[in-house]
Amino acid sequence: MRRAAAPGRRAGRPAPAKSAAGPGAAPAPGTAALLVLCAAHFMDAIDLSDVGVALPAVQRDLGMAPGSLQWVVSAYALGYGGFLLLGGRVADLYGRRRAFLTAVAVFGAVSALGALAPSGGLLVAARAVKGIAAGFLAPAALSLITTRWPEGPRRGRALGWYTTAGACGFVGGLVLGGVLTEWSWRLVLALPVPLAAVALIAGRRLLPADPAPGTRARIDVPGALTATGGLVVLVYGLTQAPAHGWLSARTVVLLAVAVGLLALFVRVESRARAAGPAAIPQAAHDGGREPDDLRHVGRVHGVRLSGHTALPERPRLDTAPNGGGLRAARPRQRRARPLRGPVHGALRRAPDDRHRDAAPRRLVRAVLPRRSGQLVPDRDPSRHGPQRSGYGGDVPRAEHERRGRNPRPRAGPRGGPAQHLHADRRRRRPRPRHRGVRGRATGQPGGPHGRSRSGHGGRRRHRPRRAALRPPPPERPSHHARRSLVTTASSLPAPEFGGLTALVTGAARGIGKETVALLHARGARVVALDRRADVDALREEFPGVVTVRGDVAAEETAVRGVRTALDAFGGLDILVNNAGRTLNKPVTRTTVEDWDAVLSVNARGAFLFAREAFRVMAERGGGSIVATGSYAATVGLPEGAAYSASKGALAQLTKVLALEGGPLSIRANLVAAGVVETDFLDTFRPDSRAYLASFGGAHPLGRVARPGEIAEVLCFLASPRSAFVTGAVVAADGGFTAA
Structure with a gap:
């Protein structure tokens, strides 16, 4: 008696064999699984770009030297580039889902450790391990798409969204890095932690399981060691070459070792062809129709490390x-x-x-x-x-x-100049031949014979159409850019301070306020400091200016002022020591308290701010320190012993700063100002107006200085246009000391 056929089968036909699990047989994952892979790629890209914004804050809090600070970024690239190939091979052999989830877990855990790092060394180590995790994460995620999504529209859309996630992550990291750094740089390093947690939990539920392991090939250990070691040494040598020199012994040795290891890798793999390369499957070399995982990884992620320079x-x-x-x-x-x-x-x-x-x-x-x-x-x-x-x-x-x-470009007619399709898409007609004798220029067309020069009876010769796209003419320097410095301060060409950060002391009134106005108008990012409460009004008058209140004689104020510039704008390029104090008393009536009060502001305060700014500028590769001095430092001022002594000390401090800062590209200059028409005189002379009127006659120019004129000289000495001026005491006294 015949047995009944199983449901879904025709009688008399054998049951079809169950097909092996593979990308063609397994159902494609859904949109949620694709979002998990895109989130991991987004996390990787955002962590690569946001840390660069937080580097100044990391340097301040952990006290890292500039040479060590670069390893916060270089350590990540070292791990990423060195283990990218090995990560792709591990994903092929031990399961792409398993490699992906493990790399995400390690990436998130190391991100949390880096955010809590108490020292620069631990932070660099965490970044290196994070780079290694990214080297395993990237090929696993990409190979999941290329093997689990079927060929056709679905795979095309998946790869498109995967790429978009990386682009958005890199651009978003630049924005979020700046926003989070306002609170703490540790939030920037901790940003991947919640993303990794979500990707890990969702990935365990949504990503398809790895196929059952069959006959699994082993990793060729000699090939893995030589390939990974060669890439690590190569990346390390390239990152160190700019600091030590491309022809230095250190760089040459590192690059030679890298080349030797990679050559040894090729030799090892040529002898172990049966076992398969350490990280490059044989399918990558056969030129087959279907590109394998490593081809995608090498092209996509290897290019990405060098492609971030293409932000435009x-x-x-x-x-x-x-x-x-x-x-x-x-x-x-x-x-x-x-x-x-x-x-x-x-x-x-x-x-x-x-x-x-x-x-x-x-x-x-x-x-x-x-x-x-x-x-x-x-x-x-x-x-x-x-x-x-x-x-x-x-x-x-x-x-x-x-x-x-x-x-x-294609050749022009009759061997003429090349024509570009962008210039003229029509075929140009050949130039007509001349039929008559060319005559001398006369009032009639065609010369003395009455014929046109082109031989067409006076008709206008056809002129080919000119190129639509022509390079613009080179820009010539304007008249103002070529003018030299003349006698009046108003003729100084405006310096460019775009992207530079300036700190101005004594900024609430007079010369300081005029200096803030000029710097702000010419593109500088300004921090204004003064002990008066009206310094806060500068924020409304000059949008973008950051104000600080404090006594310049206090060390805490100098530290806070420089730190404000670093926190607000990420650096300090210009320091204007303008704060000052005066005293109008004979020597016999000058007390020790009077003496200390004047010197604490004019000499001690200038020293404190110069010292703090000097440290920052030395790390940043240069800067400019400018001080407002006085003619009293050279000629002496009756009833101004404390004031004259303090301004003399400031002049000598400026020269010492110039000598010590020269090798560090730090310039220091002083403006020896004459009497200036400000409310500064009201503090020690009730008859300041009458004093200014009588004192102006002693100047060759017949008047005293205006605050804006002194501010112009200060800005000139602070600008790059005075790059070869340092240690100078520039007299801006209307010729008073020349008499």
């Missing part, structure tokens, strides 16, 4: 991934094309592209990995250098070449 190309990146991924998924289309749209067209017509389109030999021939949305360079990126290897840095021009519209 960021709008193209932000519009390209999704369109590229969708187009890549179309049937019978071997290569993807980048997204075209309004942003693409606007960038293609941007003025900056005119000259680059005229030099096609220098273009990067960007292509796409088969069936993916990630923009990468071609098979030989070393020909183009890291500047052109970024995220889709040449999307419009690569698309021109693929569509047959590259701006390669």
Whole structure:
């Protein structure tokens, strides 16, 4: 008696064998699983960019030297670049899901340790381990997409969103890094912790399980050691070369060791071909139709480390991934094309592209990995250098070449000059021959024979259309930029202080307020300090100015003022020691308290601020210290013993600062001002107005100085235009000391 057939099977036919689990048989993960991978990629990218914003705060709190501070970033790159290949191989052999979740857990735990680091050494170690974890995380996440999402539209969309997550993470890290640093740099380092926790919990539930292990190949230990060791030594040598010199013995030895290890790796793998390379599967060399995991990892993430210099190309990146991924998924289309749209067209017509389109030999021939949305360079990126290897840095021009519209010059008619398709897309007609004899210039067309010079009976000769795109003429320096310094301060060309931070003491009134106004108007970021309460009014009068109240004679005020500049603007480039105090008493009536009060402000306060600023400028590679002195330091001032002595001490302090700061690119100068028309005289002379009127006649110019004139000289000495002036005592007294 025949047995009944099982439901779903036809009688008399054998049951089909169960297919092995694989990317083609297993159902594709859902959108939630893709969000987990995108979140991990976002976390990796945001951690790479936000730490650079927090470096000044890290240096202040942990007391790290500039040479050690760079390792906060370099240690991450060292671990990432050194273990990227090994991470891809480990994911292939031991399971991509397992490698991904383990790397995410380590990344989050080390981020928490780095945020709590009490010293710079522990912070650098945490960053190095985090880089190693990222080296294992990146290939595992990318290989999950390329193996678990089926070929076609779904994989194209997945790769497009994955790339977009990385781009948004890098740009978002720059913004969030600045915002979180306002509270604490430790929040910046702790930012990946909640992201890692969410990705770890969701990944355990949503990511598909790894297939059952079959005959698993082993990692070739000699190959792994030589490959990883060679990459680590190579990255270390490249990061140390700028500090020690490219031709120094240290750099040469490190690079030689790296080359030796990588050469040994090639030799080891050539002998152990049966066991497979340590990190490069054999499929990567066979040129097959389907690119393997390492190809994606090397192109996408290896390029990313050098591609962050292409931030100006960021709008193209932000519009390209999704369109590229969708187009890549179309049937019978071997290569993807980048997204075209309004942003693409606007960038293609941007003025900056005119000259680059005229030099096609220098273009990067960007292509796409088969069936993916990630923009990468071609098979030989070393020909183009890291500047052109970024995220889709040449999307419009690569698309021109693929569509047959590259701006390669073609020969003109009859061997004439080359023509560019961007200049004139029509074929130019050849120049007509001359039929008559050229005559001398007369009042009639065609010369004395009455014929046109072109032989067409007076008709205007056809002129070919001129190029639509022509490089702009070189800019000539303006008249004001070439003017030299003359007698009046108003003729000084305006210095450029864009991006520089200045700290001005005694900033509430008079010369200090005028200096703040000039610096602020010329692009400087200003911190204004004064003991008076009206210094706070500067914030409303000059938006963006940060104010500090305090006594300049107190050491705590000097530390707080410099720290405010560092916290608010990330550095200090200019110090204007303008705060001062005077005393109008004969020597016999001057008490010790009077003497100490004047010298504590004019000499001690200037020393305290100069010392704190000197330390910061030495670490930042240079700066400018300017002080407001007085003619009393050279000629003496009756009934002003304390004031004259303090200004003399300030002049000598300036010269010492110039001598010690020269090797550190720190300049120090002093303006020996004459009598200035400010309310400063009201503190010790009730008849200040009458005194100014009578004293002005003693000057060759017949008047006393205005506050803005002294402020102009201070700004000139602080600006880069006086880069070769240091240790100078510049007299700004209207010629009073020249008499």
